[in-house]
Amino acid sequence: MKKDIEIARAIEKEKIVTIAKKMNLTPDDLELYGNYKAKITLEKHTESIEQGKMVLVTAINPTPAGEGKSTVSIGLADAMNASGYQTVVALREPSLGPTLGIKGGATGGGQAQIVPMEDINLHFTGDIHAISTANNALSALIDNHIYQGNELQIDPRRITWKRVVDLNDRALRHVVVGLGGPIQGVPREDGFDITVASEIMAILCLAKDLKDLKERISQIVIGYTYDKEPISVKDLKVEGVITALLKDAIKPNLVQTLEHTPAIVHGGPFANIAHGCNSIIATKIALQHADYVITEAGFGADLGAEKFLDIKVPQLEKAPDAIVIVATIRSLKMHGGVSLADLAKGENIPAIRDGFSNLAKHIDSLKAYHVPVIVSLNEFTTDTKSELEAVKEMCDKQAIPCVETSIWANGSKGGLELAKTVVDAIQTNTNDYTPLIPEGTSMQEKIALIAKNTYGATTIEYSAKALTQIKQYQELGWGELPICMAKTQYSLSDNPKLLGRPTDFAIHIREFVPKIGAGFIVALTGNVMTMPGLTKEPAALEIDIDENGNISGLF
């Protein structure tokens, strides 16, 4: 069996200027990064023109069996184009953390990939590095301010702004900086997040333009004074340099799929610890230059889709016209209690029926938004006909179309029926999108809506710290900001071990982190961490390069 990277390398790519033409972008709209990557300039894209239709691809809670959400997003876009619908796919940029950690890449798989995959998976056009640098320049300027006399009276014990690195680096979660005596700085506790959790990543993904970017950066709260007053970037007067460091990162990147569909890949917040969607600027450009835009949000529908719908949509001012939920027989079985090793043991319809509860919950939650929902059942060669039929039947009972796809093996050909189903759903959609969270709800009401409606929790338990923060945030006028939940991706609950559809569980709100520039409050639940660690045998050990520059081990 050919590896993804071998398939990707074997295909002749079209020049990126040719790809751009498919969405009516001229060479003047591009800044080339070699022949196959480009940034799209921000000029000309601010005016309001007619927008295309938008399809959000999401999934059940991820399992080690693999669901193939990016693969389906890419293959669906290819299938739409193959069916005569002008379509662009808009995705997030991979973080190096998981690329070197567990995943080995995030550019689809099999016959549905975006290319050049080595570049996209490694440094790409440098956006994430620019974000790391902007984030850490702010940290250096904060610590320097304190060292140089601390005019603003920043309390070193109350700095909430953390440093970042775009790697899975457990040892940096909790650190002490500024050690070594008076000429080395002021000692304080600090920690590193992974870059994709940085507020600057969130801001870049939510900003409308360069002006909005700078305005949001100026509003970032980095900590508190000794008098517990919040300190913003504008108090430090460094929003100019932080924004300047993002001058190129704010421009969306254009690449292509293996079937030469334009792919806009921009911004990459994780959906478990951040808001999980690609950038508003990229989505808007895609919508202005295509009849159909396929986009995805991170992890399962409880995380990425919820944040897409409740955080991104209000700012994008456009709701999806259809939502595709990706599931596989294998992953439904795991939600039904089968172990990864036992997946090979053949047909197991009872397990699928049990595991379907996870998919059913996501269907229910998404139906509440009044957007058409379609299940994409992503085939594996080991699936039996009865297994596939069982899932279709259960979807039928929920009045949801369930379409088999074989995109990984067959590319667009494996997604033609899904494309047709999606277009049909959009054309009959009555466009009565309804948000989950009404305006004017309190922090606790918002959390209750998400935890109960989306996760299916029975209760919400707040730590003493969280309760104090709620009071404090209300006094500071932050009480009505949207909530961005940070929760394990593996379960509907905040306990990664509870697969399927857990019932009778509480969501534990440990702590809040204000992201005032991004315009939301992060709620940390359970034991979720904003800096992943590496496994005993990380993907990094497999990655190699030969003397001609050919990379292996990315998949």
Next chain:
Amino acid sequence: MKKDIEIARAIEKEKIVTIAKKMNLTPDDLELYGNYKAKITLEKHTESIEQGKMVLVTAINPTPAGEGKSTVSIGLADAMNASGYQTVVALREPSLGPTLGIKGGATGGGQAQIVPMEDINLHFTGDIHAISTANNALSALIDNHIYQGNELQIDPRRITWKRVVDLNDRALRHVVVGLGGPIQGVPREDGFDITVASEIMAILCLAKDLKDLKERISQIVIGYTYDKEPISVKDLKVEGVITALLKDAIKPNLVQTLEHTPAIVHGGPFANIAHGCNSIIATKIALQHADYVITEAGFGADLGAEKFLDIKVPQLEKAPDAIVIVATIRSLKMHGGVSLADLAKGENIPAIRDGFSNLAKHIDSLKAYHVPVIVSLNEFTTDTKSELEAVKEMCDKQAIPCVETSIWANGSKGGLELAKTVVDAIQTNTNDYTPLIPEGTSMQEKIALIAKNTYGATTIEYSAKALTQIKQYQELGWGELPICMAKTQYSLSDNPKLLGRPTDFAIHIREFVPKIGAGFIVALTGNVMTMPGLTKEPAALEIDIDENGNISGLF
């Protein structure tokens, strides 16, 4: 008076493919980064073809008055081309540390700049970010190895591999990582260097090709076992992924000067804490595609030029055909005891005579290499005729040509006489380059040669730690590796306050750091630090960007 960035923006750049043509590079040899930046592919540049002549530009010890070494390098290349000599300038890439710290940019000044200066000064083509990432991925893999059972028995107290960030961040010099309990890692002392001090930067600049890069990376020593045996990257088996992360960074970058001279800008180790030269690959490509190559080494001749001659030349297998030392009346006055504030007080020939001692020492040291030496006296409007004459006279006594240049104000026109003098010197050069350090000398002999001949020190004092390390390194077979001195740039001594030509001083060897992949041992002298700090009013505070993406405050 126009700011550098205004001059740079006002000039119409040529397309980079047009620039490339001037050095017989076709579009196929390039990977474009927009219209005005490109990477040069590594294909076709490995075979030995006729090489051009090489001019090394260096300077006296830097003062706050400014010497203009990059400006002279760029302007000399422009003047060479204007005089009919096909010339390329090969420089280092700026680090964001000083750009946001004290310098605000490192792309020349006035009428002699490389462009696009905003891009080059900020993230450029991402090389330094790739190096930071490769460096820190190795750190994460080391800490993960220990956390996951520590099969190699790495002693956490004896890890010499530090993390890096390409910023001036004092608070990261000494840190404790791995805090927070058993699931967060193993606590240990650590520290961050600035990226340009990373061994990976040194390796990238010394590697011959991708294969050599990987081989050198595999030889990096990251620390010691509990039994005090060195641990290399190859023991961790991660040279593949570290090298893969550098797949683009190893390719030299092509930009242009304001007068459209090709400028290869690649690699950027500092000369005070690292080896201070641009990459061997870039220099070789330049030499293969130009009749003359102007290159520079960092800081004063005691640091950058010494390392260029003693570390880079043996690996490049080519010595410079001429050396230009840059000085200004203002900086000579400061070496003669005048304060920055008092520079405005007008003519002061006695101070210049005193300060000339600094220049004289560098002339002496460089003469010993048997390469023609030329002084470039870089004019300021405040210089008087008698002051300029005094310096010329003193150079005359040393039998060294001293040429006035007005490159900052006049571009190539201000460097035509320098160009002529350089070409004359090269044409009459007898090519009997003699290295300072004979083969087979011990660590202490090497240090003595550099400290006494280059710095003019009388004695060398070793700390107890350094003496122990010498013994240890001899046992490990590292005793004959070149020494890369880490020393303040401001003085010939290791005390930044001793300007001019200090006499009767000792060089204090505090500690060694083995850089086995780079192939040298760093000797830390005095109080030199491998992570700079920010000043009270860093350049970052001046940097801004408007809503159209125009950057200000880089100069």
